[in-house]
Each structure stands twice: as structure tokens, then as C-alpha cells.
Amino acid sequence: AMRWALIGASTIARQYMVGAIRAQQGEIVSVLSGSAERARELADEHQIPGSGTDLDELLANPQVDVVYISTTNEKHLPQALAAIKAGKHVFCEKPLALALDDASAMVRAAEEAGLVFATNHHLRCSGSHRAMRALIASGRIGRVLSLRLHHAVFLPPHLQGWRINAPDAGGGVIPDITVHDADVARFLLGEDPVSVVAQMASSGLGEGVEDSAMSVWAMPSGAMVMSHESFTHPFAGSGLEVHGTEGSIFARDVMTQNPIGSIELVTASGREAIGFDHHDLYAEGVRRFHAAVAGDGEPAATGRDGVKSLAVALAVRDAAARGVRIDVNYGG
Numbered sequence: 001a002m003r004w005a006l007i008g009a010s011t012i013a014r015q016y017m018v019g020a021i022r023a024q025q026g027e028i029v030s031v032l033s034g035s036a037e038r039a040r041e042l043a044d045e046h047q048i049p050g051s052g053t054d055l056d057e058l059l060a061n062p063q064v065d066v067v068y069i070s071t072t073n074e075k076h077l078p079q080a081l082a083a084i085k086a087g088k089h090v091f092c093e094k095p096l097a098l099a100l101d102d103a104s105a106m107v108r109a110a111e112e113a114g115l116v117f118a119t120n121h122h123l124r125c126s127g128s129h130r131a132m133r134a135l136i137a138s139g140r141i142g143r144v145l146s147l148r149l150h151h152a153v154f155l156p157p158h159l160q161g162w163r164i165n166a167p168d169a170g171g172g173v174i175p176d177i178t179v180h181d182a183d184v185a186r187f188l189l190g191e192d193p194v195s196v197v198a199q200m201a202s203s204g205l206g207e208g209v210e211d212s213a214m215s216v217w218a219m220p221s222g223a224m225v226m227s228h229e230s231f232t233h234p235f236a237g238s239g240l241e242v243h244g245t246e247g248s249i250f251a252r253d254v255m256t257q258n259p260i261g262s263i264e265l266v267t268a269s270g271r272e273a274i275g276f277d278h279h280d281l282y283a284e285g286v287r288r289f290h291a292a293v294a295g296d297g298e299p300a301a302t303g304r305d306g307v308k309s310l311a312v313a314l315a316v317r318d319a320a321a322r323g324v325r326i327d328v329n330y331g332g
């Protein structure tokens with residue numbers, strides 16, 4: 001069994017990742033937190049044998065093969081670099097870092113050490129997104145003209161902390177959700193955004209960071225992407241539409257953490273419901289990561305994918321802040 005250590009006593013670890021790791025026969029050896037009490041509490045809740053606050057001690061444990069990093073965003077860089085130095089494979093939360101150079105440095109360090117580095121972009125692991133990608137690749141909708149991403153949701157009260165008031169921890173809806181949407185666009189269309197225009201706002205929750213953003217991205221093929229993220233929309237629901245010369249795809253409730261939603265294809269022959277697999281998104285990410293560590297293929301979303309999604313999000317924020325079109329800088 002693959003032996004994991006959790007770096008970060010987070011909500012996402014509790015709610016999804018502990019279960020996902022165990023569903024793939026992973027063993028969780030210990031959990032690290034900035035607070036001994038929080039670490040012990042999570043360990044007790046989930047029957048994890050070890051807990052602590054000392055990163056070097058955790059990384060010196062030869063029983064740990066891989067780490068899952070789900071701390072606040074400014075901590076990902078030092079923790080990932082330390083884990084890589086200790087020879088551990090890394091499954092890292094998005095955004096990988098606050099700055100592009102930092103994200104690139106993490107990914108490069110893993111590559112140089114011959115370690116697997118994965119980014120937790122769960123949406124591309126879903127049956128719904130895979131079905132849509134296959135539909136597009138098969139040519140059913142012809143040439144893709146546009147993609148509309150609807151990802152304006154309501155941040156639940158228990159998560160209304162650093163995300164809405166701590167720019168230094170990587171708060172704001174752009175690092176939180178636009179990175180996912182960038183990954184979705186790249187995954188569905190198989191190409192990387194070239195330039196973006198954008199506006200951002202604080203619409204009720206954000207204190208010193210944006211809680212809403214709208215942007216438009218130009219793709220190399222000429223396709224246009226429209227993307228909307230927010231923390232303040234209780235009833236909007238999520239979804240996406242892909243419009244092509246021969247058909248349109250309408251997907252509802254597919255920008256979520258759960259294997260739900262529906263997809264409809266509309267062409268000259270009429271409307272058709274598209275079926276898809278309803279497996280757990282996070283467990284699928286863990287499955288691909290385990291396989292990659294065992295030498296079989298790549299993670300569902302690689303470190304490079306995490307660098308690119310961050311690059312797009314940073315361009316969106318820059319474009320919104322400056323009121324100009326920004327070319328996406330993917331780094332060297």
C-alpha cells in the first residue's frame with residue numbers, strides 16, 4: 001500500500017481526501033498541523049496513527065512514501081520543497097503557489113529529483129468532464145467556437161475565513177476557483193489560453209480580496225472562453241456550455257466536488273442526453289497518482305498543469321487590476 005502523510009489539517013482533507021486515499025487502498029500514516037491539538041483532533045476523527053507539528057520529523061519518517069499538501073496557499077511552496085528534498089512524491093492542492101515562479105520551482109524540483117508531482121484539479125477526473133472532452137474530440141459538435149464556464153457559487157459559512165480576508169494566504173476567488181476553470185478549459189479544448197481580459201469585484205464577502213470575477217480568454221484555435229467565478233451566488237448553480245459549428249453541449253451542476261450533474265447535446269438531429277460515469281472525482285485523482293508513483297503513466301493533472309492553471313488565474317487578476325488585455329505568461 002502507498003503510505004501517505006497529510007500536511008495540513010484542512011476541511012478538504014477531512015471531507016474528501018482521507019476517504020479518497022483509503023478508497024484507493026492508501027494508508028494514512030500521520031497528519032501535520034500548525035497546532036498539535038488540531039492535528040490530534042483530525043487524527044482521532046479518522047483513526048490516523050500519527051500526528052504532529054514538526055515537518056522535518058514527519059518527512060524523516062521512512063514509512064511515508066507520499067505527502068498530500070492542503071494547507072493555505074502560501075504554505076504549499078516551502079512544504080512541497082521540503083517534501084521533495086526528503087524524497088517524497090507530492091500530491092498538492094491548487095493553486096500550487098501565489099506566484100508563477102514559485103509553482104514552477106516546485107514542479108522543477110520534483111522533476112529533477114525523479115519524483116511524481118500531481119495537482120489536485122478534481123474536475124478533469126469527473127466522468128462528466130471526460131464525456132464532454134470525448135464528445136468534442138470525436139467531432140460531434142464540429143469546430144469549437146466558444147466555451148462558457150459558470151462557476152459562481154456560495155462559499156459556505158465554515159469556509160468564510162482566509163479565502164475572503166487574507167491576501168497573504170492566497171485568498172480571493174481568482175486563486176480559488178479561476179484556477180479550476182482554467183484547467184477545465186485546457187482539459188476540454190486541449191489548448192492553452194493565449195490572452196485574457198477581465199473584471200473583478202467584491203460583492204458582499206471579500207474583504208481586501210475579490211469575491212467575484214468575469215473574464216474572457218482567447219484560445220490559439222480562435223475559440224473564445226467566457227468564465228465567471230464567485231463566492232456570493234447562492235442560487236446560480238454551476239455549469240458549462242460548449243458551442244461548435246455542428247452542435248452545442250449544455251452541462252448543469254458539473255463544476256462541483258461530487259459526481260453529479262447532467263449533460264445534453266443539441267445538434268441538427270435534436271436533443272440527446274449524454275450519459276457518463278459517476279465515480280468519485282478525488283478517488284480517481286488518487287488512483288492515477290498511485291499508478292504514476294508505481295511507474296504507470298502520469299497523474300490526472302500534473303505539476304505542469306498546475307503551473308498553467310495558475311498562470312491563467314494570475315493573468316486574469318492582472319487584467320482585472322490594470323484594465324487591459326494581458327498575454328498569459330506560462331514561464332520558461
Ligand code: NDP
Pocket residue numbers: 007008009010011012013032033034035038039070071072073093094095120121122159161176257
Ligand atoms: P481550511 O481553511 O479548512 O484549511 C486550511 C488550513 O487552515 C489548514 O491547513 C489549517 O492549518 C488551518 N485551519 C483549519 N482550521 C483552523 C482553525 N480552526 N483555526 C486556525 N487555522 C485553521 O481550507 P480548505 O480545506 O478549504 O483548503 C485547503 C487547501 O485546499 C487550499 O489550498 C485550497 O485551495 C485547496 N482546496 C482544493 C479543493 C479541490 O477541490 N481541489 C477544494 C477545497 C480546497 P493547519 O494545517 O496548520 O492545522
